[in-house]
Amino acid sequence: MLVENIKAEFNLYKNQAEKSDFFLKREEAFAEFEKVGFPTTKNEEWKYTNLKNITNQSFQSTCESTIETELMLSHAFLKELTANKLVFVNGSFRPELSTIIETDESIVISTLAKAKTAHSELFNKHFGKYAPIEGQGLNAMNTALLSDGAFIYVPNNKTVTNPVIIVNIADSTDVNVLCQPRNLIIVEKSASLTLVETFYAVGNNPSFTNVVNEVYANENAHIEHYKIQNQEGESYHNNFTQIFQEANTNINHVTLTLSGTLVRNNLHFFMNGQNCNSLLYGLYMPHGTELVDNHTRVDHAFPNCHSDELYKGIMMDKSVAVFNGKIMVHLDAQKTNAYQRNQNILLSNEATVNTKPQLEIFADDVKCTHGATIGQLDEEPMFYLRSRGIPADVARKMLLNAFADDIAERIKIPELVELLEQEIEKKI
Amino acid sequence: MLSIKNLKAEIEGKKILNGLNLEVKAGEVHAIMGPNGAGKSTLSAVLAGRADYEVTEGTVDFDGKDLLELSPEDRAREGVFLAFQYPIEIPGVSNTNFLKTAINEKRKYQGLEPMEATDFLKMMREKMELVEMDKSLTSRSLNEGFSGGEKKRNEIFQMAMLEPKLGILDETDSGLDIDALRLVSEGVNKLRNKERSFIVITHYQRLLDYIVPDFVHVLYKGRIVKSGDASLAKELEEKGYDWIKQEVEANS
Numbered sequence: 064m065l066v067e068n069i070k071a072e073f074n075l076y077k078n079q080a081e082k083s084d085f086f087l088k089r090e091e092a093f094a095e096f097e098k099v100g101f102p103t104t105k106n107e108e109w110k111y112t113n114l115k116n117i118t119n120q121s122f123q124s125t126c127e128s129t130i131e132t133e134l135m136l137s138h139a140f141l142k143e144l145t146a147n148k149l150v151f152v153n154g155s156f157r158p159e160l161s162t163i164i165e166t167d168e169s170i171v172i173s174t175l176a177k178a179k180t181a182h183s184e185l186f187n188k189h190f191g192k193y194a195p196i197e198g199q200g201l202n203a204m205n206t207a208l209l210s211d212g213a214f215i216y217v218p219n220n221k222t223v224t225n226p227v228i229i230v231n232i233a234d235s236t237d238v239n240v241l242c243q244p245r246n247l248i249i250v251e252k253s254a255s256l257t258l259v260e261t262f263y264a265v266g267n268n269p270s271f272t273n274v275v276n277e278v279y280a281n282e283n284a285h286i287e288h289y290k291i292q293n294q295e296g297e298s299y300h301n302n303f304t305q306i307f308q309e310a311n312t313n314i315n316h317v318t319l320t321l322s323g324t325l326v327r328n329n330l331h332f333f334m335n336g337q338n339c340n341s342l343l344y345g346l347y348m349p350h351g352t353e354l355v356d357n358h359t360r361v362d363h364a365f366p367n368c369h370s371d372e373l374y375k376g377i378m379m380d381k382s383v384a385v386f387n388g389k390i391m392v393h394l395d396a397q398k399t400n401a402y403q404r405n406q407n408i409l410l411s412n413e414a415t416v417n418t419k420p421q422l423e424i425f426a427d428d429v430k431c432t433h434g435a436t437i438g439q440l441d442e443e444p445m446f447y448l449r450s451r452g453i454p455a456d457v458a459r460k461m462l463l464n465a466f467a468d469d470i471a472e473r474i475k476i477p478e479l480v481e482l483l484e485q486e487i488e489k490k491i
Numbered sequence: 492m493l494s495i496k497n498l499k500a501e502i503e504g505k506k507i508l509n510g511l512n513l514e515v516k517a518g519e520v521h522a523i524m525g526p527n528g529a530g531k532s533t534l535s536a537v538l539a540g541r542a543d544y545e546v547t548e549g550t551v552d553f554d555g556k557d558l559l560e561l562s563p564e565d566r567a568r569e570g571v572f573l574a575f576q577y578p579i580e581i582p583g584v585s586n587t588n589f590l591k592t593a594i595n596e597k598r599k600y601q602g603l604e605p606m607e608a609t610d611f612l613k614m615m616r617e618k619m620e621l622v623e624m625d626k627s628l629t630s631r632s633l634n635e636g637f638s639g640g641e642k643k644r645n646e647i648f649q650m651a652m653l654e655p656k657l658g659i660l661d662e663t664d665s666g667l668d669i670d671a672l673r674l675v676s677e678g679v680n681k682l683r684n685k686e687r688s689f690i691v692i693t694h695y696q697r698l699l700d701y702i703v704p705d706f707v708h709v710l711y712k713g714r715i716v717k718s719g720d721a722s723l724a725k726e727l728e729e730k731g732y733d734w735i736k737q738e739v740e741a742n743s
Contacts, residue, residue: 442542443579444579444581444584446541446542446563447575447578447579447581448581448584448589448593449540449562449563449564449567450539450540450563450564450566450567450573450575451564451567451572451589451593451649451653452564452567452568452593452596452597452600452653453564453589453592453593453596454562454564454596455562455564457592457596458564461584461588461589461592462581462584464583464584465581465582465583465584465632466583467583468582468583469583
């Protein structure tokens with residue numbers, strides 16, 4: 064049982080740890096974890112996503128990996144892309160696989176473990192300040208026993224020239240592996256960053272990746288944030304990303320879920336100033352009995368902000384998708400523009416989609432829309448293409464590509480768009 | 492080229508075509524006219540292979556092949572082209588990619604290699620000029636944001652690219668102003684030749700001022716009840732369809 068593994072692991076850690084502020088934070092998180100445990104389907108937010116296949120198994124944190132470097136990297140997407148790469152295998156940083164090409168020394172592209180001492184002021188100012196622990200068992204578990212992760216700091220007015228890719232590989236060759244990456248991203252005033260998170264799995268045993276991201280965007284910052292989840296085999300994934308936006312910030316976030324036994328994404332935006340722009344896009348295409356759950360929340364706490372959300376699903380076989388998007392427009396958030404859509408295509412009679420677009424509006428001068436669709440591929444476009452001599456299977460691919468195109472066009476890295484197209488080709 | 496014998500078809504149990512006969516030879520242009528609800532669009536749908544229509548009786552022979560046995564894509568690849576009454580918009584599928592796929596699928600069917608990119612672009616340019624199609628439209632998504640006239644012209648452009656043996660124009664004139672109608676008709680006229688045949692389905696005679704048919708047929712209650720030359724269309728324009736209806740009722 065996972066809960067016992069966690070307890071044992073924490074006790075082990077506790078006996079060796081220095082009693083620092085960081086330790087106290089973790090101890091507090093562990094206490095919260097013991098109190099609330101794992102979410103169950105009795106919790107409304109987890110109604111359709113049952114974690115029992117995770118919590119009933121044993122997992123262990125390990126930095127061991129027997130997979131060879133070459134093989135490991137052959138799994139890594141975007142090999143050819145010119146980028147800063149931080150590679151983590153089972154949550155441990157692997158410097159020999161990583162490369163930093165950024166030459167501006169004021170920009171920090173490092174790891175959390177190093178930043179704790181090397182950038183302790185920044186670390187203490189931001190760590191644990193955005194992702195909530197209270198009532199959030201999985202976040203508490205991450206905080207209590209996090210392995211390592213990226214630490215990125217972009218000072219005022221700086222632009223990281225090339226994207227930063229955080230490659231996360233779960234290697235379950237020898238054991239059931241638990242990875243708990245924790246990333247802290249700080250983008251200061253008028254600075255900009257393109258960030259890509261990728262997730263893979265190798266090995267035949269189950270793996271459980273439990274990620275917490277804290278992203279802080281100071282005034283006028285611009286962040287492009289892409290997530291690619293492609294963990295094959297028996298792999299479970301929970302991701303909590305909290306993005307905290309000061310005034311005039313612009314965040315474009317795209318989540319691509321290509322594979323994973325169970326993938327739960329919690330993506331939260333908090334707008335802490337006027338004129339923020341938050342863009343949330345997602346594409347999922349589960350097959351077999353995979354489950355993909357996207358829970359998003361956008362907090363419009365100040366006036367004159369804009370958010371746009373579009374999640375699209377291509378559902379195959381007996382797969383299940385959950386979409387729950389919540390837009391909270393607070394009392395003071397006048398002149399809010401908030402849009403939200405979830406669209407799904409069922410390619411099989413046995414696939415299921417549970418969708419719940421939600422608006423909670425406490426201001427009175429706002430423009431908000433939301434909507435969801437679930438349907439089959441339309442007959443009319445299909446017939447049109449076939450009537451021009453295009454066979455049904457080719458026509459179907461063209462239409463599904465067109466459906467996915469709405470999301471692909473939100474991605475500003477051409478290599479990533481190309482990769483997505485190849486993955487769609489492979490999956491359908 | 493096309494021989495339709497005693498064709499009967501229904502949709503959701505409703506009989507629409509009731510024993511239709513039509514012979515079209517290579518190079519001929521046949522106009523099918525008729526009042527609303529006569530079965531004009533059903534005829535085009537059945538010939539193109541729309542699944543919601545059920546053929547209950549009759550045969551359609553197309554150059555020695557049983558057309559009704561073929562899938563919609565095979566009909567197209569054998570040389571049947573339907574210009575839709577309401578061409579739909581397909582966002583995310585580019586016009587160019589769509590046409591390249593269609594042409595290469597046809598070539599594959601014929602056992603030919605895919606077309607060279609340069610040849611394809613050259614052909615695009617030529618055919619665009621032929622039907623006076625605006626170049627900017629081809630880089631856009633299929634029919635997305637096109638005006639009614641642009642959509643119809645795009646149908647004719649596709650026909651020019653796919654070079655069918657038989658073009659079926661399903662109420663191509665509907666929703667077009669006189670300038671658009673002229674442009675579309677000129678495009679069709681440029682595609683007329685000794686081998687290529689057309690079936691022009693229309694409610695109004697005005698299209699036939701531009702695309703002058705060799706034969707005019709009146710469809711009523713699912714059958715062709717009267718045939719003649721282009722002058723029959725003029726007569727219908729003057730007198731309407733009532734006299735035909737009365738003639739049919741009197742004979743039955």
